[in-house]
Amino acid sequence: MLRGMTYHCQLFLLAVSFFSRLPVPRNLPYSSERMNQAGRYFALVGLLLGAICAAVYGLLSQFLPTNIAILLTMAASLLLTGAFHEDGLTDMADGIGGGMTLERRLTIMKDSRIGTYGASALIMALLGKYVLLTTLAGQISLVPVLLLGYTLSRAVAATLIYDMPYVSDPNSSKSKPLANRQSRLELVVLCLCGLLPLLAFTAVVWLWAVLICLGLRYAMKHWLMKRLGGFTGDCLGGVQQITELALYILLIGLGHNGMTILGGVLCAFW
Template identity: 55%
Template sequence: MIKPIKGQLIENLLENVKAQLNLFYLALSFFTRFPVPKTMIYSEALLNKANRYFSLVGLVTGLLLGLTYVGLSHFLPVNVAILLIMVISLLLTGAFHEDGLADMADGIGGAFAREKRLSIMKDSRIGTYGAVTLVMALLFKFTLLVELAQQDSNHLLLAIVLAASLSRAVAGSLISSLPYVSNDEQSKSKPLAQAQSWAELTLLLLIGLAPLIFYASEVVFSLLLVLLFFRWFFKQWLMAKIGGFTGDCLGAAQQISELLIYLTLVAFLHNDTLTGVMG
């Protein structure tokens, strides 16, 4: 009797691992251009459950970008290497989050009525507000990364991994606390807008927070304080402007969170305290 029971337990474990891998592949295929197995099973319900792995997708992306920077920095100037990894990042993600930032800026900046704002967000064309916001965000990111690299390449590599994972955790966590407001059934973000379980939210946050183990306590405290304040303010702002969130708003939250993480680390650098950043 023991062998059949043990065999069943192993079989159940393998099935669970296979199911979780499928969810990760769904998240990876949704947010990046990485190839995934052709055997991946897709459904809107499964894609909704895949939100638990948003920060893991960021972790993988950040690690790849960090390793790429290491290779490029051996034979290119720092600013050129950083510019190239920014280009590679855009190619890997299809500028998915940047597109959300630009669309949100166009929608909320270009209208006063809620319905009009949502309509503008769905328009694939970029307007003045979106263009200006996107250019400034990219320039700001480049400047902050160069500042980190000039101090120490290790700080830059760790910052890239942290920002990629934690920013996606912040953005993904908004699903659990805001209503989805788009009425477009064809919206590419619709499957991700359903309720998020506590287990899914916990896993999302734990993965996103994992790189913080390499940082000193004062840096961790400052980063969490900044991001918690941003998340609270962004929630209130979105509720006031459109009554909830759209997929574009999640992309904007990721981009802004990423910039805030870099900015906080640069602030420690500027005050000569980043040398003690690692715990």
């Protein structure tokens, strides 16, 4: 049992090392198989990052205006992840927006330069987060909001690995370790971890969040299959960013229409 727990802790730390800039032990065992299995903890990495960002915001908001605290929290988030997912969104937008053929799209997505489509997507995503989080801060505590946005969005993105083919060149892709299919058990673990932050929200948020995520997943899968014939690592980052923004918009919409947002079993903490 202890060996099994150690193994899963190592998988989680591998996921942390892949999806963030947080330090992990140097002697952490690594293999392509382990890295692939670590994908089941993608959502838990989001939960950890969300908790760190929530702590940063909670501290900064004690001394600074809300909008400044949110801006600095966003900067901290970019440092924590190395803008990993934002980079994916940028490359996805450039490749799919600027390429007329599959080969051209994949080539553009591997290019380190940013084009008009990518720059526009990045600006809108960062500006959107700032505006949405600033609005939400005037309605409810941002702690559960950040935990939900960071965790569930990463779960939705990672589920695409389960039933979509990988189309990028595995020899040059930064997402090569995650290119293999997920097992059903890994998919279940991923989804359950992604849903954990919803324990702080009411049933109506549960319902709409699940519906929105399922709808976005279906739409993004259909779109990516049509444009690329599968997914790349950049696409996973793009889906994560889009889903995170959609969840913030959902919470604002529900609050704007008089719905109670917080009220789950964890709401007492906030």
